[in-house]
């Protein structure tokens with residue numbers, strides 16, 4: 001598996017700068033008020049906007065279109081990740097202003113065909129773990145064997161409970177549409193506070209095996 005890396009739930013400028021240094025491809029900012037990683041008020045928007053060399057992803061849950069547009073402008077977001085129950089029509093509207101990653105929470109079983117309406121209105125899917133009422137950042141992993149029956153060429157990010165110990169097993173995945181690995185709470189010392197040494201080691205491990 002050769003894939004890009006996204007580190008989600010960034011709330012500190014120093015962490016964002018370090019991700020650039022490590023060659024991480026995507027940094028995620030959570031714009032969902034109920035998340036302990038809610039970025040607003042923690043990360044200076046203007047300073048974040050200045051940062052280059054990494055794609056900044058805004059993560060939203062059923063947000064107003066204008067809220068998303070304002071965040072794109074204020075933080076210089078490159079992509080928008082929709083982590084709630086957003087419809088294909090909503091995704092299409094967002095996609096007029098930024099590329100869209102549509103997240104789906106995967107449970108014990110999956111009906112891939114149900115995702116088909118989102119293919120023409122998104123750039124990527126992201127598969128996270130269904131865990132009660134939580135939308136994301138749960139640290140729980142779903143059964144990756146389910147991905148073996150993914151029937152589309154539409155590219156996807158793999159997410160949900162990925163930790164430092166998974167670098168080796170990620171290497172074993174032979175999934176043509178898998179383009180990126182998304183990590184979050186398993187690399188934290190507290191919500192929104194990343195253990196950057198652990199992140200760096202993980203990036204080095206994945207890169208050394210894949211590039």
Ligand SMILES: O=C(O)c1ccccc1NCC(=O)[C@H](O)[C@H](O)COP(=O)(O)O
Nearest residue numbers: 008035135136137138139160161184185
């Ligand atoms: O991280 C959150 O708090 C969060 C809250 C609401 C919606 C999405 C959220 N995170 C989105 C992500 O992309 C996470 O990286 C993904 O859920 C995986 O998290 P984890 O299982 O902790 O690795």
